[in-house]
Amino acid sequence: MTNSEIVEETITFVKETLKNAEGGHDWFHIQRVFNNSMLIAKEEEDVNILVVSLGALLHDIADAKFNDGDESLGPKMAEDFLLSLGVPKRTINHVTNIIKYSSFKASLTDGKMKKKLFSSKELKVVQDADRLDAIGAIGIARAFNYGGFKNRALYDPSIPPNLDMTKEEYKKSEAPTINHFYEKLLLLQDKMNTDTGKQLAAERHQYMIDFLEQFYQEWNPLKNLS
Ligand code: ADP
Ligand code: NI
Structure with a gap:
């Protein structure tokens, strides 16, 4: 074959x-x-x-x-x-x-532990490609799709993101979907392995930053009026 x-x-x-x-x-x-x-x-x-x-x-x-x-x-x-x-x-x-x-x-x-067990150029490529699909426009769509499936709020200003959760706490967390951006999606850019992956991630990262800015503006339209 x-x-x-x-x-x-x-x-x-x-x-x-x-x-x-x-x-x-x-x-x-x-x-x-x-x-x-x-x-x-x-x-x-x-x-x-x-x-x-x-x-x-x-x-x-x-x-x-x-x-x-x-x-x-x-x-x-x-x-x-x-x-x-x-x-x-x-x-x-x-x-x-x-x-x-x-x-x-x-x-x-x-x-850290797993990387020592196995590493290869090909793994780095696939890992980058999978991470890219979790960020940018597709990443935003997937996050809200997941949040909807789990019946989570879009956003709740009284529940701040928690960056110190253990794996178990993270699994049980019912935090609003916006929190997922701070707890995971915005961290992925710095985890990229390859130069091409880093470049593509930077564009998608910026797109999420812009999205969040627009989101808060629409959430609180009176904020900048006085
Ligand atoms: P993978 O299988 O790629 O390792 P996951 O199964 O953790 O990733 O997630 C699949 C998709 O669901 C990803 O786009 C991820 O960002 C999203 N997702 C996972 N957990 C949450 C969450 N708590 N809130 C919103 N989206 C989530
Ligand atoms: Ni995947």
């Missing part, structure tokens, strides 16, 4: 597997992460495009949140599928490592 046939087969597999996935992690999220990955990879040197492609396509194949926190399911599904296509063992290992270590939640909370 040629590399492009392997990628085509994987696209078909991922589309089928994610057909009932929730909005934040549906096929279109994967497609955007794949496209972002290609955009970043072509500007970087010595990147294995097959590994990046398969890593991007399979990175959310089984989200632990929806599988009782079982983080081994995604890598296992990817491994079984890639074995069935006859993909070399070494490539499969690299791809499953990308799936294990690409979660931006992992990198925000216990990233």
Whole structure:
């Protein structure tokens, strides 16, 4: 099988597997992460495009949140599928490592420890591509979509963002969606690995800053009148 046939087969597999996935992690999220990955990879040197492609396509194949926190399911599904296509063992290992270590939640909370366990150029590309999809216009849309799903307030001036939450507290938090910008989204720009990722993140970051400014203006239209 040629590399492009392997990628085509994987696209078909991922589309089928994610057909009932929730909005934040549906096929279109994967497609955007794949496209972002290609955009970043072509500007970087010595990147294995097959590994990046398969890593991007399979990175959310089984989200632990929806599988009782079982983080081994995604890598296992990817491994079984890639074995069935006859993909070399070494490539499969690299791809499953990308799936294990690409979660931006992992990198925000216990990233230091995990980064030591595995690191590669290809992981950095996929991680950047996934983070980009959490910021900018798409990031804003995903955040409010998530907040709506969880029945959260848009904003509540009496509940300030909390930057010191543990992972457990964060999971239980029912804070308004605006808080998520300060607790996570505005921090992602500084977590980018690649130069291209950093550039793209800077544009998207500014877009969120502008959005927040406009949001507060509309929230409190009398503020600057006297
Ligand atoms: P990923 O699977 O990419 O690691 P998550 O599952 O944590 O990310 O989040 C998926 C999407 O939902 C992201 O766009 C993220 O910003 C958004 N999201 C996660 N938690 C919240 C929250 N508490 N409030 C608003 N949006 C959130
Ligand atoms: Ni993702």
